[in-house]
Amino acid sequence: MRLPVNPPVKPMLAKSVPGIPDGASYEPKWDGFRSLVFRDGDEVELGSRNERPMTRYFPELVAAVLKELPERCVVDGEIVIATDHGLDFEALQQRIHPAVSRVTMLSEKTPASFVAFDLLALGDEDLSGRPFEDRRAMLVEALSGAGPSVHVTPATTDPKVAQRWFTEFEGAGLDGVVAKPLDGTYQQDKRVMFKIKHTRTADCVLAGYRWHKTSTQEKPLIGSLLLGLYEDGRLQNVGVVGAFTAKRRAELVEELEPLLLGDGEDHPWQEWSSPAAHEGQRLPGNVSRWNATKDLSFVPLRPERVLEVKYEHMEGTRFRHLAHFIRWRDDRTPESCTYEQLEEPVNFRLTDIVPGLGVAAD
Structure with missing residues (x-):
């Protein structure tokens, strides 16, 4: 690969805070496998938080990236398995298997989706030094034609909406809210974002x-x-x-x-x-x-x-x-x-959060 940002890349991290801070961009906190997707023409690699490639475990996502992402890009996001009952992390764990035959079978039985939330490179441009506000706008535009397996996470700058998401979205299997400074650059392996989780x-x-x-x-x-x-x-x-x-x-x-x-x-x-x-x-x-x-x-x-x-x-x-x-x-x-x-969260549908998420798995 010859991208402006090449693998391996350590993803930017978040530190826990007790409440939703003001003056940020807010997103649902997805409960899946963190992954950075690298595409350079026909070459695709799915990186992970520990920098080990996950490409072989998700052949259906490799095919989706080739169809749904820009020809040359680096996208940060989360691999999830969406069901009618919310996110299924147990099914996602089953996807990590050494046998090729089982990987192939599970890719058809429990296909994964990719939810994108940051853009590190597009074409020949390294975007990691740009403010998140700019990267978010470019991500939305670059993935405007994506789907049904690749989606852009919803985001808001309204803390009241973020608080509502924090309460409602847990019923779909999400585990909190992430807050990102609007002027923040992408800093590998640094806890410069904030996460607010249920306890x-x-x-x-x-x-x-x-x-x-x-x-x-x-x-x-x-x-x-x-x-x-x-x-x-x-x-x-x-x-x-x-x-x-x-x-x-x-x-x-x-x-x-x-x-x-x-x-x-x-x-x-x-x-x-x-x-x-x-x-x-x-x-x-x-x-x-x-x-x-x-x-x-x-x-x-x-x-x-x-x-x-x-x-x-x-x-x-x-x-x-x-x-x-x-x-x-x-x-x-x-x-x-x-x-x-045990407290049971109110049930909430994933398709009410991201339209079409999991439809490809039906």
Whole structure:
């Protein structure tokens, strides 16, 4: 490729802020795979946040880029899978697979879309030094003929509209709002944008823990706590909580020792290592598609203690991201920790946000 901006490129990042700031351009925060699309004539590359090409996993998007994007351009955006029920991140994760035959099958069964939100280069011009306000206008014009697989994200400079989007769009699977300074240049790997994300709390059952990667026999450290919620009398895995200090990781080893299983005691998730067991119950330990060699074993604990955690939003029946510890809730019984406590966002259709998004998948 011989573009004004060539791969690999580290995408510009956002830092979390508690509220929507004034004087910016606001966009929905899409929940997918961040990707920079490079097109130079018949050559197409789909970059990723970690700079690893994703081109082979999305052949339908390569074909769409050749049809729907300008002949020479670099576009920043998000790869998503849109359904009638909103964005499907689980289906998106399934697309990362080593087998060509499966990649081809999934590209037809669950085709992806690309939502563009920035323009780094067009023709022979490097636009990364131009203000975002200019780049946004050029993006809208350059992609005016795109579709049905490539779309431009909606944007507004009205903070009241952004606040409404923040509330409504979660029901379509979006996880907040991004604010971009109108005069900001494109700065690779710098947190110069702002993201406002949903945060909620839930009381969960402590069901086990994993050791920290630096843990040793001489200095044991707990890495993360496994969380559960009851559904129809069964304890279902809902995610993990982590981000402890080294001191706290060491303290937890001794603090949780009384909950270790005794000889002959059973655990609700004791069959986690059996693939068949995952079909009837949500258990920890599914192999990661991103790191198949990762050790997913855990130390089971008697599910007798409750903790309150902060989370952003759900991905199906699990927390989408790592949850954060708030406090122990020794006043709660484990059996009282059910899915019924979780707040459900108002349902919202993706096509009301971006007309035609996901239509190509029908």
